Amino acid sequence: xxxxxxTLIETMAVVVVVLGIAGLAIPMLGNDGGSRLAAASLxxxxxxxxxxxxxxxxxxxxxxxxxxxxxxxxxLVHDADRTTSIIRGDGGxxxxxxxxxxxxxLAGIRVVTDVxxxxxxxxxxxxxxxxxxxxxxxxxxxxxxxxDIGVVSGLVAIRSD
Numbered sequence: 001x002x003x004x005x006x007t008l009i010e011t012m013a014v015v016v017v018v019l020g021i022a023g024l025a026i027p028m029l030g031n032d033g034g035s036r037l038a039a040a041s042l043x044x045x046x047x048x049x050x051x052x053x054x055x056x057x058x059x060x061x062x063x064x065x066x067x068x069x070x071x072x073x074x075x076l077v078h079d080a081d082r083t084t085s086i087i088r089g090d091g092g093x094x095x096x097x098x099x100x101x102x103x104x105x106l107a108g109i110r111v112v113t114d115v116x117x118x119x120x121x122x123x124x125x126x127x128x129x130x131x132x133x134x135x136x137x138x139x140x141x142x143x144x145x146x147x148d149i150g151v152v153s154g155l156v157a158i159r160s161d
Contacts, residue, residue, distance in 0.1 A: 034143060034160075036105060036106055036109065036140060037109065037138055037140050037143055037144070037145045037160075038145065038158075039105070039106065040098070040106050040109050040138050040145075041138050041145040041147065041158045042158070043096060044074065044096075044111070044136070044138065044147060045147060045156040045158055047065055047074065047076055047094075047096065048065055048120060048147070048149065048156050049154075049155075049156060050063070050076060051063040051064060051065045051076055051120070051121075051122060052122045052126050052154045053126075054076075055079075055121075055122045055123070055124065055126070056122070056124060056125070056126045059123075059124030061078060061079075061080075062078075062079040062080075062121065062122065062123070062124075063076055063077070063078065063079065063086060064076070064077055064078075064079045064082065064119050064120060064121040064122075065077075065119070065120045066082055066118055066119045066120075067111050067113050067115075067118040067119075067120075067136075068097070068111075068118075069118065071110040071111045071112060072097055072098045072099050072109075072110065072111070073095065073096045073097035073098055073099075073100075073111070074095070074096055074111060075093070075094060075095040075096075076094040076095075079121055082119060098110075108140055108141070109138055109139065109140045110138070110139045110140075111136065111137070111138055112136070112137045112138075112139060113134060113135060113136045113137075114132075114134065114135040115130060115134045115135075120134055120136075120149070122154050126153070126154040127151070127152055127154060128149060128150075128151050128152075128154060133149065133151050134149060136149070143160075144160070145158055145159065145160050146158070146159045146160070147159075
């Protein structure tokens, strides 16, 4: 006697496997702008803190963070020469660009700041040098993240409001 068709247990096993695959695939298909903004905010916060720590450790050669004019990235530069990025440990320029093919997951994000020269600087104690507390935001469509920099502490907090 040959049997045709599937038993209830076999059918349930196939349904569970298909639902598991769908559960993994559906989030990958969506546009998760919030997590993209969160990742970019962490990168910007880390680079601001890197500029602060490097300036504290070598006050004779302060490091600044300069936001690109088009808002698509930033660079860490020597404060005395803001045209050339400092060099990372891997030998590359310390520059972040959201339109770089290596950062395609961050495409469309913009950095907005109210600082006239787009430059964030710290002194030898890690205190902001900017005259006013700088406002920095990362935007992606209608979603955004604000970075608050402590005037005295220089520490960066990320807010989504």
